[in-house]
Amino acid sequence: MLELPAELAVNEIEGVGMSEATQSPDSAEDEVERRDFLIMATAAVGAVGAASFAWPLVDSMNPSAEVLALSTVDVDLAPIEVGQSITVVWRGKPVFIRRRTQAEIAAAVKDDGADLRQKQNDADRTQKPEWLVMVGVCTHLGCIPLGQKSVEPKGDYGGWFCPCHGSHYDTSGRIRKGPAPLNLEVPLYKFLDDKSIRIG
Amino acid sequence: MSSESQWNNPVIKWVDDRLPVFTYMDHEYNQFPMPKNLNYFWNFGALAMIVLVVMVVTGIMLAMQYTPHVDHAFVSVERIMRDVNYGWLLRYIHMNGGSMFFIVVYIHIFRGLYYGSYKSPRELLWMLGVVILLLMMATAFLGYVLPWGQMSFWGATVITNLFSAIPIVGEPIVTWLWGGFSVDNATLNRFFSLHYLLPFVLFAVVGLHVVALHVTGSSNPDGVEIKGPQDSVPFNPYFTAKDSVGIGFFLIFFAFFVFFAPNFFGEVDNYIEANPMQTPAHIVPEWYFLPFYAILRAITFDVFFIPAKLMGVILMFGATLVLFILPWLDTAKVRSARYRPVYKWLFWVFLIDCVFLGYIGATTPEGWRVLGGQLGTAYYFLHFLVIMPIVGKLETPLPVPASISEAVSGRSSNASATDMEKS
Numbered sequence: 001m002l003e004l005p006a007e008l009a010v011n012e013i014e015g016v017g018m019s020e021a022t023q024s025p026d027s028a029e030d031e032v033e034r035r036d037f038l039i040m041a042t043a044a045v046g047a048v049g050a051a052s053f054a055w056p057l058v059d060s061m062n063p064s065a066e067v068l069a070l071s072t073v074d075v076d077l078a079p080i081e082v083g084q085s086i087t088v089v090w091r092g093k094p095v096f097i098r099r100r101t102q103a104e105i106a107a108a109v110k111d112d113g114a115d116l117r118q119k120q121n122d123a124d125r126t127q128k129p130e131w132l133v134m135v136g137v138c139t140h141l142g143c144i145p146l147g148q149k150s151v152e153p154k155g156d157y158g159g160w161f162c163p164c165h166g167s168h169y170d171t172s173g174r175i176r177k178g179p180a181p182l183n184l185e186v187p188l189y190k191f192l193d194d195k196s197i198r199i200g
Numbered sequence: 201m202s203s204e205s206q207w208n209n210p211v212i213k214w215v216d217d218r219l220p221v222f223t224y225m226d227h228e229y230n231q232f233p234m235p236k237n238l239n240y241f242w243n244f245g246a247l248a249m250i251v252l253v254v255m256v257v258t259g260i261m262l263a264m265q266y267t268p269h270v271d272h273a274f275v276s277v278e279r280i281m282r283d284v285n286y287g288w289l290l291r292y293i294h295m296n297g298g299s300m301f302f303i304v305v306y307i308h309i310f311r312g313l314y315y316g317s318y319k320s321p322r323e324l325l326w327m328l329g330v331v332i333l334l335l336m337m338a339t340a341f342l343g344y345v346l347p348w349g350q351m352s353f354w355g356a357t358v359i360t361n362l363f364s365a366i367p368i369v370g371e372p373i374v375t376w377l378w379g380g381f382s383v384d385n386a387t388l389n390r391f392f393s394l395h396y397l398l399p400f401v402l403f404a405v406v407g408l409h410v411v412a413l414h415v416t417g418s419s420n421p422d423g424v425e426i427k428g429p430q431d432s433v434p435f436n437p438y439f440t441a442k443d444s445v446g447i448g449f450f451l452i453f454f455a456f457f458v459f460f461a462p463n464f465f466g467e468v469d470n471y472i473e474a475n476p477m478q479t480p481a482h483i484v485p486e487w488y489f490l491p492f493y494a495i496l497r498a499i500t501f502d503v504f505f506i507p508a509k510l511m512g513v514i515l516m517f518g519a520t521l522v523l524f525i526l527p528w529l530d531t532a533k534v535r536s537a538r539y540r541p542v543y544k545w546l547f548w549v550f551l552i553d554c555v556f557l558g559y560i561g562a563t564t565p566e567g568w569r570v571l572g573g574q575l576g577t578a579y580y581f582l583h584f585l586v587i588m589p590i591v592g593k594l595e596t597p598l599p600v601p602a603s604i605s606e607a608v609s610g611r612s613s614n615a616s617a618t619d620m621e622k623s
Contacts, residue, residue, distance in 0.1 A: 042444065049451075055286075056285070056286035056289050056290060057257060057258070057261050057286075057290070059285040059286055060261050060264075060265070060284055060285050060286050060287060060290055061261070061264065062285050064265075064279070064283040064284040064285060064287070065282070065283040065284075065285075066279065066283040067283075
């Protein structure tokens, strides 16, 4: 943006014609050094200035304060029955909260030894085995997998099934089949008491 | 100048043989011959270009955060100020950038008026400049509406109502401009769209302005054309360096307002959300419109069959449009005021008249100021329509130097930069 001088003939600016001005670089060695220094210094200051103007422009596109302020959400778990799922919104994304049946927990634990794409034990994916909390976004390309409602397909492993490109997740939300690379992400959350959690 | 021998880098040579951008840049910004007697007033075109780029860049970022809806616009601007990372900086740069743009361009224009830069063969260059000024004014007005404060709203109402002065079709035109029966959501939406569009039109006209400039070359303080290589220096390094110095000082000036007095040019009332049910007691436009605002209000009487309201509007637009025919109104054979002993003083009288009209525009039209505004308006047009043609004929100019070299060698070495003040 700034026009920086490619060649600064400092002590020749006054009253010299074009022919004389353009032929000078190799005339005296100390002049060349001083000119080089001036060019470098000017370019450096210009670069710092341009960068310090560019950073606010770039940073303004990062999440703003009022978006960051929405980073936690509290959920009351009391109304959720065994075998029921709910979906809550956290940072604009769906979070799946499932109160798993004993059969589902048993199936998930049994598969800890299976050939998993991303090796993870069911116990490491939950804080209390009954409650599975995951970001409901397929790790392939961001669709929301089906399986939250009882009428929806749950895939070959009884968990979730992403309709976009056919990824199958098990009852622990681990990827078992299809193009997705990773298990469904478990967000940071903590139990505020027995029946409520804070996500984020 | 053939590209065959000039470029050693094979990639540059390959591109340049097919699309001679490097040859063009070398020709227009490296070797381009500039008059060697230019003073710092010749920095202001480059400064205007810098401001335009800054305005477009910050404006694009702000548009990502702004909501053009009557219910959200004001709040979204406050959100930019408080929540968006560096939003306060972007908005204050953009807000003050508008004022900086007009400061720079007004100095650029008055430099042209003093040194006769509009005279043949640079008439079209000048006229393109007037188009740029009109586009700037439109863009600035549209942008001022977007924060949806009280001044935004009532400024939009007053300025769009100017068109109601047009006989017969005036009212339908205003309704069409508004997209309704008052300034409302439809108006805000289209103003946002046009505020985003016009700067790119501006860029295009600036491009033409620069092309026209590089045909005739820059004018200069002595008003005699370059007659040979002894009169000129290459653009680089002489004017890349000189422009860089000017840009450095200008950016410090700009930054002072952004960081230490960001609301200096603004109106406090614009931090009150727009209220269509209540007009502020004292509404004024931004400072750069004040002289034109004074002209608009000056006409309090009907002129023959033309009602006062219409006449005010005609003169307000006429005040800018008269610049289009200035190259033909000025009959002087000599270009620069440096060699025009009478016009030189009339230039300063005209400048004072413009400042005076600005003062009138900023204050309430009561008492002596009504007559003051009328006299100021009369002199404004008298200057262009009567004084310029007559003085050009009657004035005896001082002897003009035969060439730039002669002008430079005939003066003491420290005279060139400050002659506008001294002479």
